[in-house]
Amino acid sequence: xxxxxxxxxxxxxxxxxxxxxxxxxxxxxxxxxxxxxxxxxxxxxxxxxxxxxxxxxxxxxxxxxxxxxxxxxxxxxxxxxxxxxxxxxxxxxxxxxxxxxxxxxxxxxxxxxxxxxxxxxxxxxxxxxxxxxxxxxxxxxxxxxxxxxxxxxxxxxxxxxxxxxxxxxxxxxxxxxxxxxxxxxxxxxxxxxxxxxxxxxxxxxxxxxxxxxxxxxxxxxxxxxxxxxxxxxxxxxxxxxxxxxxxxxxxxxxxxxxxxxxxxxxxxxxxxxxxxxxxxxxxxxxxxxxxxxxxxxxxxxxxxxxxxxxxxxxxxxxxxxxxxxxxxxxxxxxxxxxxxxxxxxxxxxxxxxxxxxxxxxxxxxxxxxxxxxxxxxxxxxxxxxxxxxxxxxxxxxxxxxxxxxxxxxxxxxxxxxxxxxxxxxxxxxxxxxxxxxxxxxxxxxxxxxxxxxxxxxxxxxxxxxxxxxxxxxxxxxxxxxxxxxxxxxxxxxxxxxxxxxxxxxxxxxxxxxxxxxxxxxxxxxxxxxxxxxxxxxxxxxxxxxxxxxxxxxxxxxxxxxxxxxxxxxxxxxxxxxxxxxxxxxxxxxxxxxxxxxxxxxxxxxxxxxxxxxxxxxxxxxxxxxxxxxxxxxxxxxxxxxxxxxxxxxxxxxxxxxxxxxxxxxxxxxxxxxxxxxxxxxxx
Amino acid sequence: xxxxxxxxxxxxxxxxxxxxxxxxxxxxxxxxxxxxxxxxxxxxxxxxxxxxxxxxxxxxxxxxxxxxxxxxxxxxxxxxxxxxxxxxxxxxxxxxxxxxxxxxxxxxxxxxxxxxxxxxxxxxxxxxxxxxxxxxxxxxxxxxxxxxxxxxxxxxxxxxxxxxxxxxxxxxxxxxxxxxxxxxxxxxxxxxxxxxxxxxxxxxxxxxxxxxxxxxxxxxxxxxxxxxxxxxxxxxxxxxxxxxxxxxxxxxxxxxxxxxxxxxxxxxxxxxxxxxxxxxxxxxxxxxxxxxxxxxxxxxx
Numbered sequence: 008x009x010x011x012x013x014x015x016x017x018x019x020x021x022x023x024x025x026x027x028x029x030x031x032x033x034x035x036x037x038x039x040x041x042x043x044x045x046x047x048x049x050x051x052x053x054x055x056x057x058x059x060x061x062x063x064x065x066x067x068x069x070x071x072x073x074x075x076x077x078x079x080x081x082x083x084x085x086x087x088x089x090x091x092x093x094x095x096x097x098x099x100x101x102x103x104x105x106x107x108x109x110x111x112x113x114x115x116x117x118x119x120x121x122x123x124x125x126x127x128x129x130x131x132x133x134x135x136x137x138x139x140x141x142x143x144x145x146x147x148x149x150x151x152x153x154x155x156x157x158x159x160x161x162x163x164x165x166x167x168x169x170x171x172x173x174x175x176x177x178x179x180x181x182x183x184x185x186x187x188x189x190x191x192x193x194x195x196x197x198x199x200x201x202x203x204x205x206x207x208x209x210x211x212x213x214x215x216x217x218x219x220x221x222x223x224x225x226x227x228x229x230x231x232x233x234x235x236x237x238x239x240x241x242x243x244x245x246x247x248x249x250x251x252x253x254x255x256x257x258x259x260x261x262x263x264x265x266x267x268x269x270x271x272x273x274x275x276x277x278x279x280x281x282x283x284x285x286x287x288x289x290x291x292x293x294x295x296x297x298x299x300x301x302x303x304x305x306x307x308x309x310x311x312x313x314x315x316x317x318x319x320x321x322x323x324x325x326x327x328x329x330x331x332x333x334x335x336x337x338x339x340x341x342x343x344x345x346x347x348x349x350x351x352x353x354x355x356x357x358x359x360x361x362x363x364x365x366x367x368x369x370x371x372x373x374x375x376x377x378x379x380x381x382x383x384x385x386x387x388x389x390x391x392x393x394x395x396x397x398x399x400x401x402x403x404x405x406x407x408x409x410x411x412x413x414x415x416x417x418x419x420x421x422x423x424x425x426x427x428x429x430x431x432x433x434x435x436x437x438x439x440x441x442x443x444x445x446x447x448x449x450x451x452x453x454x455x456x457x458x459x460x461x462x463x464x465x466x467x468x469x470x471x472x473x474x475x476x477x478x479x480x481x482x483x484x485x486x487x488x489x490x491x492x493x494x495x496x497x498x499x500x501x502x503x504x505x506x507x508x509x510x511x512x513x514x515x516x517x518x519x520x521x522x523x524x525x526x527x528x529x530x531x532x533x534x535x536x537x538x539x540x541x542x543x544x545x546x547x548x549x550x551x552x553x554x555x556x557x558x559x560x561x562x563x564x565x566x567x568x569x570x571x572x573x574x575x576x577x578x579x580x581x582x583x584x585x586x587x588x589x590x591x592x593x594x595x596x597x598x599x600x601x602x603x604x605x606x607x608x609x610x611x612x613x614x615x616x617x618x619x620x621x622x623x624x625x626x627x628x629x630x631x632x633x634x635x636x637x638x639x640x641x642x643x644x645x646x647x648x649x650x651x652x653x654x655x656x657x658x659x660x661x662x663x664x665x666x667x668x669x670x671x672x673x674x675x676x677x678x679x680x681x682x683x684x685x686x687x688x689x690x
Numbered sequence: 691x692x693x694x695x696x697x698x699x700x701x702x703x704x705x706x707x708x709x710x711x712x713x714x715x716x717x718x719x720x721x722x723x724x725x726x727x728x729x730x731x732x733x734x735x736x737x738x739x740x741x742x743x744x745x746x747x748x749x750x751x752x753x754x755x756x757x758x759x760x761x762x763x764x765x766x767x768x769x770x771x772x773x774x775x776x777x778x779x780x781x782x783x784x785x786x787x788x789x790x791x792x793x794x795x796x797x798x799x800x801x802x803x804x805x806x807x808x809x810x811x812x813x814x815x816x817x818x819x820x821x822x823x824x825x826x827x828x829x830x831x832x833x834x835x836x837x838x839x840x841x842x843x844x845x846x847x848x849x850x851x852x853x854x855x856x857x858x859x860x861x862x863x864x865x866x867x868x869x870x871x872x873x874x875x876x877x878x879x880x881x882x883x884x885x886x887x888x889x890x891x892x893x894x895x896x897x898x899x900x901x902x903x904x905x906x907x908x909x910x911x912x913x914x915x916x917x918x919x920x921x922x923x924x925x926x927x928x929x930x931x932x933x934x935x936x937x938x939x940x941x942x943x944x945x946x947x948x949x950x951x952x953x954x955x956x957x958x959x960x961x962x963x964x965x966x967x968x969x970x971x972x973x974x975x976x977x978x979x980x981x982x983x984x985x986x987x988x989x990x991x
Contacts, residue, residue, distance in 0.1 A: 042925040043788040043798075043914055044884040045934050047948040 009215075011083035011645075019078020026070040066668065069661040073654055080650035097190045098150060099135040100183065101125050101157065103164050104197035106141045106171030107542075107607035111198070111231070111315040114224045115166050118196035121222040122161045125194035126154050136183070137161055140197070141169035142543055142604075144179040150187070168317070168542040168584040170604035171197070173621075174205035177213055184214030191217040191625075198225040201613045202606040208617075213625035221622065225612045228259040232283065232311040233318030233608035234267075239305060241538040243296055243327045244359040251293040253307040253321065257283045258609040267291045270306040271298055271325075300327045302598035304562075304586045318608040322586060324538040324600035330361040331379035331531055336389075338414060339366035343507035344384040347514040351523035358524055360531070375400040380530035385412030385505055386422045397423045402495030404593070406530035411469035412505035421471055424492045424499040429470040432486065441466055444488060447480040453500065453529040454479055454489070456521035463518065467510040468503045476501075496593075500526060536589075536597050541604050545578040549591040558590040743767040778835045778875030779813045780821045781806045782867065783852055785830060787929045788884050790854035793913035794973060799854045801972040802880045802909050805979050809878060810845040812980065822848050823870075825863035826856040832870060857929045860885055860893035867897075874901040883908050884929070887956040895963045905966040907979060908956065912971050915949055917941040 101122045109115040137148035137160040148160035235256040243249045269277040281289045308320040345364045371390045416431035441464035476490040490501045508514040548557040559567040581601040746766035754768045789799040813820040821835030833848045919938035960967035
């Protein structure tokens, strides 16, 4: 028997003391009463008092019983369906860690051996279940009493490149216990990595009748070197200015000299020697990345000589391409805006944009499909045909940045996006002098690193009605400064001030370059196509407005999507480390490199105390006897309702006994011509 | 408007009298209220009703001359009343500690004071010589009987000074009292009589043997006759300070029968000895006690 809320027991014991105090200590502490003479009293009444106490003991017992029954009921006692009590029913759960770290030596093989050995715990009439754990839990064998089926499921387990999550295992075990309402005996074969533990220990909480046996296959701390991270540009526009940086980490290692190689398409293009400190990290940089045009499979390798080879290389994807062209339309005669914008764009490393600066009046014949996006600076009324083509191009997936200068006040609406223009707002020197940015959405990719435009003074802006737009930033007077409008598959960003260092001093501030570069990358769609991800990441196939088929092809040329998935799947989850060629629904193609989570490279085992604490979370709070803690039931039989029924009966009995006593008191107190109490006689 | 009888009884109620601080006022209120109610009673004579005329002789009090007769006959006659019989009344007031018991606003001692004061006042009104003895284990105060002017105030003062303390012992004070008693008269004993009836009667009986009329006013609190307890109680004897734990059942059953037997035996033995016995409870109006006094007083005229 156990209790789900055992603290009520303590409260009940304390409460039971109350009637004892009332009856034995308080009730019989007689108050001295002066009386004229005791010549008509004698010692004989003592027996009468004792008799009365005996009668009160019955009342007191009933009251104590009532309180204890209530306390026990609130403590929610249950009878566990333990093996000895409920016919030996339990569920044997065998879980095997198949995470990336299990590739070390023969850890997975030994884990499977131990798991198969645990099958001997399967008794007659009992069922077993096989789980495989990495970042998720996969049920390889549903509950069955067929040992051979369980054994086959264990033998089929293969290592993955995912990280193991003990919290995920605990969550699944709780779900199994709740669903089956049976006690669980869990045998978990794992290398017990410290990095597999969740940040919050509470996430490891097991069900109330879960016995966890951890079969560790780790043999102390295993030294391991690995490539922890690689920083490489996704697009190479100028090979001489493209750098690859890598971090080499050692876990439980001594100081060592390592050779690091940069491999592109299987060919070593660079080698560096590095000294990795004791249990530390070292950085390596390859200053140039020569490669022909197109997608390439890059890799950073080390000669580690350890027992986990898979983390000795780190894949990454690169694309050699020409800079993307940007059409910059400006009012003829005003060259300040293109000057500042070009300077900012070219100052960014590997930005990959080439600016075509054209007076707005001369752009009527521009071929928009050549450009990544269009900038309309200090917007004035555009040629109707050009504006029409721009709208159509944006709806098809293009992007436009519109800036509004003093000349824009005459517009009825913002070009392309169409927001109504409400007028121009100047901040005169004799008045408020300037406005600042009051609110900015720092989470938006276009405003990354802009630091809320700190210190920027705005002297002139155009007020627009941004209803329906996503306002990314507002000025201190509440008017929109940056608004984004989604139009079909494309988007337009409206900047309600200028880029010419006249309407504001933004070009003179550090936030100008990030603003120009990040809006350019955002409008060019850089954030939409991720090229380097961890295993398990979900890739967007851009199913939104496009009806085309998507496809995912691995390095061996296998198509990883079925025909149905190719036409319906919105995302694709990367299953293993390697390279994937993605064909999204919009017809774009790019190469993705997936790497294993390098937290798995740290093979340091969790402390035995932590694992012991984890095991303890599966034991019931109160157990009935020795040995019961390991097999207590989650299919518990609660009987608090019966205790409440008994409490009601005790209450009725108490009322009857008490009413008899009270009736006697009432009779005494209502003598026909007497007050009941003595009054002090000390007059 | 309050009915007259109720108005009278209201001022005879001990609880009302307890609000009057001066004993003389209490006595006057009681007696005047009581006497005014007697006009409608044919059973009791009025002590100052006219008896006869007597020729004036020098030295007589001029206030008693009937000036109407003098106007008609030019002779002075004095009016004589039935009450002018010069009976000597001695009040023996028990001031033992047990007299301090009270279950309501008026203790037995208070009630005994009212009663003694009222009797003294009434005796004074009837020109009787009244005296007072306050006793406990011994005689505390002694006011010799007298009918002179100013004696009543002395009586009230002595009664007012009596406070309950110590134990009751009937033998010793009554033995001394017999030394003071030179004339036969009416002896009124006011006490709760917590003593064996035989001892009480044997202590008082010599007074009766010497030709005195003896009246025993047995003053008891209602709770003393019918005590009620909510549960076991530790009772403290007010005279001996002995303690005894008593149950409610015993107080309800056994004690009541015992106190009842005590009252019956005291009444019986008093009657046997020729003593008048009158049980009076402290929550009752005083007129019953005054009627008893007048009944006896009538018999002596």
